[in-house]
Amino acid sequence: MHRRHFLATAPLAGLGMAAGSLPVLAASHGATTGQVPAVQRFSVGDIIVTCLGDGGLHIGPDALIGIDASGYDTLMAEQFHDPETFTAAVNAFAIQTGDETILIDAGAAGAMGDTLGQLGGNLEAAGIDPASVTKLIATHLHPDHVAGMLNESGPAFPQAEFMVSETERAFWSDEANFSGQPQMVLDFMKLAQNVLSAYSDNLTTFEGEASVASGVTALPLPGHTPGHTGFMVSSGDAQLLIWADIVHVTPVQFARPDVAIGFDVDPDQAVATRQQILDRVATDRLRVAGSHIGFPGVANVAREGEGYRMVAAPWDYSL
Numbered sequence: 033m034h035r036r037h038f039l040a041t042a043p044l045a046g047l048g049m050a051a052g053s054l055p056v057l058a059a060s061h062g063a064t065t066g067q068v069p070a071v072q073r074f075s076v077g078d079i080i081v082t083c084l085g086d087g088g089l090h091i092g093p094d095a096l097i098g099i100d101a102s103g104y105d106t107l108m109a110e111q112f113h114d115p116e117t118f119t120a121a122v123n124a125f126a127i128q129t130g131d132e133t134i135l136i137d138a139g140a141a142g143a144m145g146d147t148l149g150q151l152g153g154n155l156e157a158a159g160i161d162p163a164s165v166t167k168l169i170a171t172h173l174h175p176d177h178v179a180g181m182l183n184e185s186g187p188a189f190p191q192a193e194f195m196v197s198e199t200e201r202a203f204w205s206d207e208a209n210f211s212g213q214p215q216m217v218l219d220f221m222k223l224a225q226n227v228l229s230a231y232s233d234n235l236t237t238f239e240g241e242a243s244v245a246s247g248v249t250a251l252p253l254p255g256h257t258p259g260h261t262g263f264m265v266s267s268g269d270a271q272l273l274i275w276a277d278i279v280h281v282t283p284v285q286f287a288r289p290d291v292a293i294g295f296d297v298d299p300d301q302a303v304a305t306r307q308q309i310l311d312r313v314a315t316d317r318l319r320v321a322g323s324h325i326g327f328p329g330v331a332n333v334a335r336e337g338e339g340y341r342m343v344a345a346p347w348d349y350s351l
């Protein structure tokens with residue numbers, strides 16, 4: 033399944049397809065068996081938010097904190113997922129306000145294996161030229177969100193102002209925060225520092241609930257990382273909360289928000305933040321977009337039992 037996703041979109045990157053063309057149909061000769069480009073648009077008032085798939089990543093019970101394999105298997109089966117192959121999406125989101133093209137995160141590029149790294153081809157299929165991106169905003173500095181911000185020559189979005197929370201920038205910049213950490217975490221730190229340095233000429237940090245663009249406001253969601261941030265997109269009466277990594281494993285963490293993931297810098301705080309934000313979006317009936325909610329990554333949240341239930345957003349027929 034992973035392999036088919038990869039093969040389906042890999043040709044897009046190499047062919048330099050013109051923006052707005054029909055890349056899969058044009059690029060394939062004979063039967064097409066993979067997915068078409070993973071691009072889906074949602075309107076939020078006058079703003080268009082586009083989910084751009086980067087691929088997917090298997091997350092098994094060993095990566096989770098607070099649930100054992102049998103509890104994981106049970107929740108997967110209840111929601112018709114195969115626990116052996118459950119694949120969490122990795123999504124990025126473009127926000128087009130009319131004045132600006134903003135990209136929230138940029139996928140993993142080649143940093144986490146060949147089931148990821150599809151953002152470039154999907155941006156192209158969406159007709160978004162990397163050079164047209166005015167603001168490149170990181171929800172946090174983990175590799176599945178920022179490795180795609182770099183290419184061989186440095187910044188992959190050369191015209192963009194790079195924006196990240198000051199708390200996040202400071203955390204990854206201070207090597208004292210990582211003494212005694214395993215090599216994988218040190219590699220995360222190195223990549224975060226490389227991204228910060230590649231964009232250092234055009235870097236802006238924000239703190240608290242800051243406005244980062246017209247209609248886009250930062251919302252600190254600490255725990256997964258210290259400066260982990262969501263973004264509220266607002267236009268008229270319409271709102272969408274891009275909540276980044278509030279949930280990594282949808283079949284588990286909506287039902288059991290108390291389950292954390294090994295990548296959380298502060299698992300207890302991550303759980304508290306998840307509980308708080310799930311309560312808020314369920315109460316307010318606020319639609320959310322998630323980095324790891326199955327493509328196209330947009331959903332509502334309903335209360336169910338002691339936890340919550342995800343309801344995938346409908347296709348937007350208004351576009």
Ligand SMILES: [Zn+2]
Binds near residue numbers: 174176177277
């Ligand atoms: Zn993530």
